[in-house]
Amino acid sequence: MRTQVAIIGAGPAGLLLAHLLHRGGVDAVVIETRSQDYVAARIRAGILESSSVELLESVGLGERLRAEGHEHRGIYLQMPGERHHLDFVDLAGRSVWVYGQTEVQKDLVGAGTAEVHYEVTDVALHDVDSARPYVTFADSSGAARRLEAEVIAGCDGSFGPSRAAAAPADFFERVYPYSWLGILADVAPSTDELIYAWHPNGFALHSMRSETVSRLYLQVPNGTDPADWPDDRIWGELATRLGDGEDGWKLTPGPVTDKSVLPMRSYVQTPMRHGRLFLAGDAAHIVPPTGAKGLNLAIADVTLLSRALVEWLKAGDTRLADSYSDDALRRVWRCTHFSWWMTTMLHTSGDPFDAQLQLAQLRWVTTSTAGATGLAENYAGPPIGF
Ligand code: APR
């Protein structure tokens, strides 16, 4: 098999890159280890920055987003006895959109612009330092295949082979001392916009997927077994932490349809290029979900990468390809810092001194225009390619 760009991974990064390259007249082939149904059903992120929405709209992927997504002006920050709304449009001139990653994936698959080989195995990258890199794998029938390309794009997430193939590299990692217990519930959200809550018991987040599906999270210790959290225990703790009963606000429980525990960690691998191998999305970086940045970083990476590869492979101009890693890492580190800042401000450690620092910072952010604008600018996100 031969193509111009071999893309490893059919998550948001890989599929969007294939779509953008197709629009730029560059051939690409995507290989994916999981089944199409598995990838489509993976429940992950749910917030799109305005710049992500604008990018998706600009390449024909905005129709269902605009029709079924929900534009939010901001978020609520909650502390015991206090709830404050931060209006990002007033503060930073930008909104955010609630639109599940599964919906973005559905739109990308629906675009039909990517040749994807699902359920491949034994993927290996070869000669990434040469002008003729290639990927070997076994296809879904078990047949050995060799995909020759001019460039390989590693969009295979945090556990794929591309990260190792991009070595030697610098690797920055932070593992947080807590996890999130996340639920999906068939119940109308009890709030119009997301509530991020600080509570002595731990952090809680009320998000949503639609008018009838709520998405909520609780800070729990690492290693928590979801089986130790029956639905009524979850709803009771969410009610406590989110301020149920304060100012007449009620949290409405409902049937839980999905329950999972996800650890909180952050890493960045630099540079995001090695020879003819380019990394994008979770293959290059992971952020804790507190800042809702993972999906948006993947979109920003492949927007820059697609422009670089079209310039190189269509016009022979390598300037954007040569600066891709530095260009992408500016946003990666900005978002990594913001995700760290939101995470350490909102998650309790049991240390009373830390708790007072967190409350002081939350009171500053919710009463000072300067503090609120800082959060708004980062949460709503900078323009792509800043
Ligand atoms: N060969 C082929 N595909 C692979 C391999 C492999 N060896 N290893 C992993 N993959 C696939 C995974 O099955 C997954 O579908 O690569 C894809 C990576 O997709 P994501 O993990 O979604 O990462 P990315 O596309 O960068 O999206 C990042 O979306 O998934 C969220 O939390 C993530 O919000 C972040 C954003």
Ligand code: PHB
């Ligand atoms: C979600 O809806 O899944 C979500 C929203 C905001 C976050 C994290 C997750 O910060």
